[in-house]
Amino acid sequence: MHMRKVKITNTKDESIYGKIPCDSDFIEMINSLKNRQPNFKTMSSLEWKADSNLPSDPSPLEKRDGVKWYLVRLHDGSICVKEACYVQNNDYLIAEMQTSGFDMHDECKIEISDF
Numbered sequence: 732m733h734m735r736k737v738k739i740t741n742t743k744d745e746s747i748y749g750k751i752p753c754d755s756d757f758i759e760m761i762n763s764l765k766n767r768q769p770n771f772k773t774m775s776s777l778e779w780k781a782d783s784n785l786p787s788d789p790s791p792l793e794k795r796d797g798v799k800w801y802l803v804r805l806h807d808g809s810i811c812v813k814e815a816c817y818v819q820n821n822d823y824l825i826a827e828m829q830t831s832g833f834d835m836h837d838e839c840k841i842e843i844s845d846f
Contacts, residue, residue, distance in 0.1 A: 736844045737761055737802060737826055739777065739812060741837035747812060749802055749826030750846075756786050757825050758843055761810065765842050776813035777835055783808045785823060792824035800828035810841075 735758060738748040751757060760783045769777040783804055794801070794815060802812050804823040812828055 734846060736846050737841065738844065739833075739839050739841045741834055741839045743834060743837055745830070745833045745837075747800060747828050747830040747833045749800075749828040751802075751826045751843075755825070757783060757804070757810070761841060761843050764810065766840050769839060770809075772835055772839075774835065775817055776811055777839060778805070778809050778811040779841065780809050783810065790824040792827065794818060794824070795827070798827045800830065802826040802828055 733753045734750040735753055736748055737751055738746050740746040760781055764779045764781060767779065770780045771778040785804065799815055800812060801815055801818050801822075802810065802825040803818060804825060805811050806821045810825070818824070
């Protein structure tokens with residue numbers, strides 16, 4: 732399966748990134764958020780208000796030990812990257828995210844790219 736890269740970068744050029752399938756319903760919606768600052772920031776999450784539909788199929792991802800961050804669709808349709816310990820049962824998992832250091836208090840942008 733061909734994958735795309737979802738990446739969130741701050742002004743210090745630190746990033747958090749993950750993989751999503753090319754046929755994901757979220758590609759177009761995340762592209763619409765490009766160059767837009769998150770609506771909400773906390774120490775453990777970034778949230779972009781959006782109007783995404785909940786896919787009819789359950790997420791193919793399940794929380795795994797060792798994964799510290801996830802990109803999720805929240806119950807209201809927003810997109811959020813959050814620490815795994817804050818992921819709730821009604822969060823739709825979009826991607827496992829990885830980082831080697833990322834400051835969420837900086838200005839951030841989200842984008843989709845090819846690997």
